[in-house]
Amino acid sequence: MAEMSLPLLLIIFLAIGLIAVATCMLALRFILRRRGVDFSALENSIEDGLLLIDEQAKILAHNTQAAALMKAEGSDFTGQALSLWLKDSSGEQLQVFSDRQLGTSLNLGHEILSFTRLAREPRGLLLLVRHHNLEQDIRQDIARYHHSQYFAKIGTWDWQVGTDTLYWSDAIFGIFGYKLGEVTPSYEFFYSRVHPEDRDKVKAGEARCIATGENHDEEYRILWPDGSVHWVRETGNLVKDSDGQLLKMVGVVRDITQEKALHHKLEKMAHQDPLTGLPNRLQLELRLSEAIREASQSGGRLGLIFIDLNQFKAINDSLGHQVGDRVLMTAATRLQSLKGSEDLVARIGGDEFVMLLPQWPADRPLEEEVARLAEALFERFAEPVIQTGRGIAASIGFAIYPDHAGHMDALLHVADQAMYIAKGRGDNQYHLGPDHRMDLGHRLAR
Incomplete structure (x- = not known):
């Protein structure tokens, strides 16, 4: 069997994990619908919090994990309104906990509690309660963003128009054939990597965008350090201040080398x-x-x-x-x-x-x-x-x-x-x- 690439293996393992989680959730919902809720049986079998609430959002039952997540360890809040145990980011109690909030998240300062409906029981709704740390979630989102850019071969850029100051996201280094941090991005450096036959087209597209405000959207060739030619598509537009003064141009660049090769192959087959x-x-x-x-x-x-x-x-x-x-x-x-x-x-x-x-x-x-x-x-x-x-x-x-x-x-x-x-x-x-x-x-x- 041919060896799989590391990114492909990671994607496969992640997919298997998501399938396993989804399967467990479906099984749990099925059991709960068929047999009713037995919190004593679920007490040590799940790390997340479980709440059973009635139609007025009063707590009918809960496990210890739910109490801990809601800062109520050692307390029995059965029979009380769920909103009494939740505070918003200002510290005020949430007086209303509507059915619309189920399946969403509540911002409790630097933390987030998510409430997901698992099943509707004869006595009420069964909720899954999970804890999220905002800072950690933001870091994970940023990491996912960088990974998605890398795998999709899409990068973002930011150019201070009229200067040499240019920002590249991590993915652009690879798109231009460099390792992360191997070169220092600048407009002069970027322009030197554009294929000589396409440089006038790139300049004209930028000038047209600055003059008219229309999107800068160009396909052009770039030269890698090894001399190979690659294709990219670049899309950008202007950022202006409240007075309409030009601040910078921002956009995305995408590697379309494989798309161009496929297009050429199809054109060749057609002709x-x-x-x-x-x-x-x-x-x-x-x-x-x-x-x-x-x-x-x-x-x-x-x-x-x-x-x-x-x-x-x-x-x-x-x-x-x-x-x-x-x-x-x-x-x-x-x-x-x-x-x-x-x-x-x-x-x-x-x-x-x-x-x-x-x-x-x-x-x-x-x-x-x-x-x-x-x-x-x-x-x-x-x-x-x-x-x-x-x-x-x-x-x-x-x-x-x-x-x-x-x-x-x-x-x-x-x-x-x-x-x-x-x-x-x-x-x-x-x-x-x-x-x-x-x-x-x-x-x-x-």
């Missing part, structure tokens, strides 16, 4: 073919739409090439899907080797690939350039594939913007139609444009 690693149809259409817009603005041309592998089903059926996958990956690699730096190769279906050439050369005749590209593709595909010992036969269709279509869907359709026209003539053929245009299909000798 990438899992077998070949090439862009998929969605990514092709996004890039093609952008390329058409750029060509329209510049008055240039772009080329779209559909490539279909012939007899691929026969390869799958006779040699198996593993060999078929290797053929697809080989075809992808060979197409990648032919593309320019601005070109894109995508896999849009089982054995169908597309090449996008956003910068179609304007200095060569269209037909000559198409023939040159087709020759290069067929020649590269003719090289034997290791798994089959044969080259890859293909059919290729060309469509040019704006010659053959003026928008994306039409251009995709023309290229697809041209590929099927070429495929109808046999292996290793190409065709330019729609069927009614000039047929430039050629058989290349092999």
